[in-house]
Amino acid sequence: MLKEKIHIAVPTAFFEDESLNTQETISHIRDLYNQGVKSVLVSGTTGEQHSLSLPEKTDLINALELEEDLMSNMEIIFGVASTRQKEAEKLAEKISHTKIAGIMLGYPPYVIPTQEEALIYTKRIIDHSNKPAILYNNPGRTGFDLSEESIIELSKLDLVIGIKDAGxxxxxxxxxxxxxxNDFYFYAGGEVDLEEKISHGYDRLSSIAGNVSPEEISEWFQTMLMKQKISRQENEKIETIMDQVYEGNAIVNLKKIIHQRGISMGTCRSPIGNN
Known part of the structure; x- marks a missing residue:
C-alpha cells in the first residue's frame, strides 16, 4: 500500500540530442531523497511519459534497481501507460519483479478507448504488475475521460488505491x-488550484513544484489538509515558487532551476522547449 500523502513527479533527464540520461535522472531523485523526500513518481506525469520507448523505460527501471538506498527507503512509483496495451503489459510485468512500490496507470492518448475497453486495459495491466495502482485520468491531454461508473468499478479492486485528477x-x-x-485517495495533479481541489475532497498530491522546493510545498499542502490558517509570509513564499515553476512551461522551468543547482537535466524533447 502507498502510504505517503505526497509524491513528487520528477522530470526525465535527456542529453542534448534528446536521448535518455538515466544517470542525471537518478541524481535528481537522490538529491530529493537527501532533502527528506519520501516518495517520487518516475516516468509519470511530467508530460514525457509517452515520448519514452519501452526500452528506455526499462533502462530507467534497471538504473533504479541499482540504487539500494532509494529502492529500500523511498516509495518509488512508476508511470505505466502506452498507446499499445501489449507494451504497457510488458512494462508492468517488468515492474512486478522489482521493489518499485506502485504504479501510476495512465490511459493512451488519441485512440480514445470505450469505457469497457479501458476497464479491460486497466485490469490486465494491474494483473501484470501486481502492485498498488493509482489511476490517472487526464482527458485534457489524452482525449479520454474515465467515467464515474468506471472509477467506482475499478475501486473495488484491492490493488487500486486512488485516482489522480478524477474530474x-x-x-x-x-x-x-x-x-x-474508505481507503481510496484522490490525488491532485500539481499545485494549481490546489486549495480548491482540497475543498472538493482531494486528499493527496502529485507534486510538480516539489521538484525545486519540496519542504515548502509539503508543509503548505499539509497545512491546507489540516484546515489550518496559512500565514501571509508562507503565502508569499508559495506564490514565488508557483511563479518560478508555472510561468510558461513548467517542465522547461523545472529543468532550468534544477540545472542551476548542479544537476544537468538537459533539454526537453522537442517540440517542448522550442524557442
Missing amino acids: SKEKVEQIKSGMRK
Whole structure:
C-alpha cells in the first residue's frame, strides 16, 4: 500500500540530442531523497511519459534497481501507460519483479478507448504488475475521460488505491457517494488550484513544484489538509515558487532551476522547449 500523502513527479533527464540520461535522472531523485523526500513518481506525469520507448523505460527501471538506498527507503512509483496495451503489459510485468512500490496507470492518448475497453486495459495491466495502482485520468491531454461508473468499478479492486485528477467537483462527489472503499485517495495533479481541489475532497498530491522546493510545498499542502490558517509570509513564499515553476512551461522551468543547482537535466524533447 502507498502510504505517503505526497509524491513528487520528477522530470526525465535527456542529453542534448534528446536521448535518455538515466544517470542525471537518478541524481535528481537522490538529491530529493537527501532533502527528506519520501516518495517520487518516475516516468509519470511530467508530460514525457509517452515520448519514452519501452526500452528506455526499462533502462530507467534497471538504473533504479541499482540504487539500494532509494529502492529500500523511498516509495518509488512508476508511470505505466502506452498507446499499445501489449507494451504497457510488458512494462508492468517488468515492474512486478522489482521493489518499485506502485504504479501510476495512465490511459493512451488519441485512440480514445470505450469505457469497457479501458476497464479491460486497466485490469490486465494491474494483473501484470501486481502492485498498488493509482489511476490517472487526464482527458485534457489524452482525449479520454474515465467515467464515474468506471472509477467506482475499478475501486473495488484491492490493488487500486486512488485516482489522480478524477474530474470536477460534481464528479468527485458522485464517485465518493457510490464507493464503499474508505481507503481510496484522490490525488491532485500539481499545485494549481490546489486549495480548491482540497475543498472538493482531494486528499493527496502529485507534486510538480516539489521538484525545486519540496519542504515548502509539503508543509503548505499539509497545512491546507489540516484546515489550518496559512500565514501571509508562507503565502508569499508559495506564490514565488508557483511563479518560478508555472510561468510558461513548467517542465522547461523545472529543468532550468534544477540545472542551476548542479544537476544537468538537459533539454526537453522537442517540440517542448522550442524557442
